[in-house]
Amino acid sequence: MKIGMFDSGVGGLTVLKSVRKVYDKVDIVYLGDTARVPYGIKSKETIITYAKESANFLINQNVDVILIACNSVSANAMEALQEMFDIPIVGVIEAGVEAALKSSKTKHVGIIGTSATINSNKYQERLEAFNIKTYAKACPLFVPIVEEKLINTDISKKAVEFYLKEFKDLKDIDTLILGCTHYPLLEEDIKAFLPHINLVSSSDAIISYINNIVKNEGNATTELYFTDISQNTSELVEYIMGQKYDLKYVNVESLA
Numbered sequence: 042m043k044i045g046m047f048d049s050g051v052g053g054l055t056v057l058k059s060v061r062k063v064y065d066k067v068d069i070v071y072l073g074d075t076a077r078v079p080y081g082i083k084s085k086e087t088i089i090t091y092a093k094e095s096a097n098f099l100i101n102q103n104v105d106v107i108l109i110a111c112n113s114v115s116a117n118a119m120e121a122l123q124e125m126f127d128i129p130i131v132g133v134i135e136a137g138v139e140a141a142l143k144s145s146k147t148k149h150v151g152i153i154g155t156s157a158t159i160n161s162n163k164y165q166e167r168l169e170a171f172n173i174k175t176y177a178k179a180c181p182l183f184v185p186i187v188e189e190k191l192i193n194t195d196i197s198k199k200a201v202e203f204y205l206k207e208f209k210d211l212k213d214i215d216t217l218i219l220g221c222t223h224y225p226l227l228e229e230d231i232k233a234f235l236p237h238i239n240l241v242s243s244s245d246a247i248i249s250y251i252n253n254i255v256k257n258e259g260n261a262t263t264e265l266y267f268t269d270i271s272q273n274t275s276e277l278v279e280y281i282m283g284q285k286y287d288l289k290y291v292n293v294e295s296l297a
């Protein structure tokens with residue numbers, strides 16, 4: 042079975058890692074749109090356009106299912122993609138919501154993500170339908186901090202404090218959704234600042250969502266495509282995945 046995954050850049054590799062841990066035999070094709078990252082500050086219309094192009098690329102690679110390894114795309118473009126393509130297309134939002142529902146006893150849940158994810162209100166609407174009180178906050182500096190490999194530094198700690206200080210006073214919150222696939226990389230920094238809150242990662246939560254779609258069979262290949270490959274891309278892939286990969290280039294204009 043061949044799984045296609047895409048993200049605006051390298052963040053979705055946290056999803057790939059989670060999937061690979063459980064599904065060691067499947068073939069995976071990943072596309073990171075590094076030429077056009079970040080998506081998190083773009084309009085819904087632009088995100089839909091880019092997402093359709095990425096999904097189309099993966100379908101041309103004969104994937105059986107597409108995992109949207111990006112919250113900003115899942116929040117803004119999932120329905121558009123599901124309407125356009127015939128194969129199963131799974132986003133990370135529903136999975137994150139399900140994990141938060143399981144985790145929260147107090148029924149007060151925090152959500153952090155990019156502006157595109159938080160402004161879409163998708164997490165908030167889904168959780169509020171289950172009578173959960175939500176507190177959502179966009180943390181736009183977290184993605185560049187991860188991409189500059191400044192995790193576990195004074196800068197990441199300051200940024201965590203800057204964005205998340207209000208969560209310290211919201212004593213009822215017992216669960217925080219890391220609603221961006223880059224954020225699991227900041228988990229230690231966030232945990233150190235909010236030790237009493239359970240962190241739920243959409244990158245891990247998606248696993249329980251694909252149980253009935255994905256069969257663990259194939260040749261265990263992993264192909265990583267990017268629309269721009271700089272030295273930083275290669276270093277980040279190695280940093281996130283813990284090993285070197287031969288990265289494949291795809292021209293962004295060929296996606297359209």
Ligand code: DGN
Nearest residue numbers: 052079080081112113222
């Ligand atoms: N990793 C993307 C997400 O989960 O929303 C965001 C990256 C970005 O485009 N800023």
